[in-house]
Amino acid sequence: MKLALIAHDGRKKEMVALAGEFLGLLGRCTLMATGTTGGRLQRECGLQVECLLSGPLGGDLQIGARLAVGGVDAVVFLRDPMTPQPHEPDINALVRACDVHDVPCATNVASARLMLQALQDRLGPG
Numbered sequence: 001m002k003l004a005l006i007a008h009d010g011r012k013k014e015m016v017a018l019a020g021e022f023l024g025l026l027g028r029c030t031l032m033a034t035g036t037t038g039g040r041l042q043r044e045c046g047l048q049v050e051c052l053l054s055g056p057l058g059g060d061l062q063i064g065a066r067l068a069v070g071g072v073d074a075v076v077f078l079r080d081p082m083t084p085q086p087h088e089p090d091i092n093a094l095v096r097a098c099d100v101h102d103v104p105c106a107t108n109v110a111s112a113r114l115m116l117q118a119l120q121d122r123l124g125p126g
């Protein structure tokens with residue numbers, strides 16, 4: 001299972017907490033992330049994560065490009081709806097790519113929890 005993990009600055013703490021809840025599952029997945037999110041997941045959760053570019057520098061686009069050719073099975077994208085982002089077009093492009101290719105994309109903690117739980121149930125006990 002190839003998972004992409006992305007969080008805006010206002011949601012990084014929640015991403016780290018969420019990853020902590022699903023460490024068993026995430027440890028069995030191939031993980032990629034935008035740069036800063038990935039760095040925190042490596043340092044604070046001990047996860048092996050491929051760190052792509054930071055979001056504002058093109059990381060969302062890199063994930064979108066992979067997703068378009070089947071390289072991503074699911075996305076957790078904890079967006080901060082209260083803070084304008086300089087790379088809003090890139091963010092929209094990634095979410096659009098998920099819709100175009102019918103790839104599950106959870107954009108808040110509640111939906112991410114449901115999605116990760118479903119993946120965990122599907123993969124069975126580690």
Ligand SMILES: O=C(CO)COP(=O)(O)O
Pocket residue numbers: 006007008009033034035036037038053054055056059060091
């Ligand atoms: O901006 C982001 C997603 O749009 C996240 O990028 P970072 O993980 O590098 O902060």
